[in-house]
Amino acid sequence: MNIQAAPTRQTDLAAEFAAIAELLCRCTVQIKSDRTGFGSGIIWHPDGLVITNAHVASRPDATVKLWDGRVFEAAVTARDSVRDLAALTLKATDLPAATIGDSSVLRVGELVLAVGNPLGLVGALTTGIISRLGFVETPKRQEWVMADVRLSPGNSGGPLADAQGRVIGVNSMIVGGLALAVPSHAVKRFLLISGAEAV
């Protein structure tokens, strides 16, 4: 790790972290679907497509609150409870959508950032690295991005992003302290199969 060279670079680490955190907070929403509390979601498309976990959007409709405070009623347009994904649509345009990264080219050790609304806190940032990539029996054999990053239940459905702020996963569960996120390429497949992106 060539850390000694860092001070001569044109931007500094702390400022970059702050900039990416802000970028991520803007595309992260709070979702309330039932009485169990808030989950998180990601604005996937500026025209009102939001991705979250199926266990966060457990009912046909949900209330979505944006970073700027606006509140929308959203409808669940696609759901896959095995892959734990749900697509919501809300009537809005020009939303601050996430930039989606390619989760098929990740490397163990890469820095990652997670944003979510754990325990009622809005826009909480945690950082870590990718700890492991591949398939895990959960209990069905599925592909995951596993991150060494601290998450809490309210992080569910929120973004896991790379060092450039590109969303590479949807935070879904914590197993033995390890954060498991649905890879962004699995989200794309889910949208393709369900046809939710065309809505």
Place this chain on the structure above:
Amino acid sequence: MSSFPSERTSALLALSNDLAATVEQAGQCVVAVKARSRISSSGVHWRKDIVVAADETIRRSEDITVTLSDGRTVSVTLAGRDPSTDIAVLKLPDLDLPVAQLGEATSLKVGHLVLAVGRSDEGSLNASLGTVSALGSAWHSSYGGLIDQFVRLDLTLYPNIEGGPLVDAAGQVVGIAVSGPRRTVLAIPTATVNRVVNQLLEKGRIARGYLGLGMQPVRLPERLKQTLNLPSLGGVIVVNVEPNGPAEQAGVTIGDVIVALDNTPVSDTRDVQAMLSPDRVGKTISVRMIRGGTVVELDMTVGERPRWEE
């Protein structure tokens, strides 16, 4: 941030890439170790055909396999183990594999970024990032093993990474990552691993000094301390003497209170343990003790602790 920064302009991206490259490079010498029933652990290809793992994760002495960086799974033999330093040595068949680039844990400072690297049983790399949270001098584990340096880590040690290398920011292996008491994460430094590996390969075991005594710490009366000119109020009272053991042969009996070994005051059984390092085996140690209100000195030859049947 309308356009994404390149590595040339982004310190964060450069750090991220460096971390990933360090994991990949160090990971070449990391193997998955299958020697317990559920979750595999990790090990380091320490030197040619020698893998070091955490002894705590080796739950059987036969039918142990390791999964290598190239995906192959091979059978290994347990060449030796030392629970007192949590080190087990596995012997690989003759293979052409990269060995660890060893550094010294003495170069670590509190706050340094470190990585623990492991391999999961299906062969993929695992990593955990953290910092050195505390450093200290040499210490004895609860089993009496000498660890050359205390290195505590602020890092999550996932079960399948345990026994894997602790890698510093320069990509060098400075120790193995193990779980310590009370959910702490510690590193067994390179110097300790080298010493224990040498002893295990030479003798197949770590000789431990043995007196053949059962002891309990006791406090002595202030008046006795003054009368006998003792350095402290503490000592260990002998509650059991092993027949034909070194202590019995030297003439120690139940009720004797040991106050010093080789002029080093002892007030706890730990202090006695600390005097029984491997190099003491076969050597003479002077014992100062209180018997019937007077100080008695005698010489004892330190024996070797009998091996537990496996």
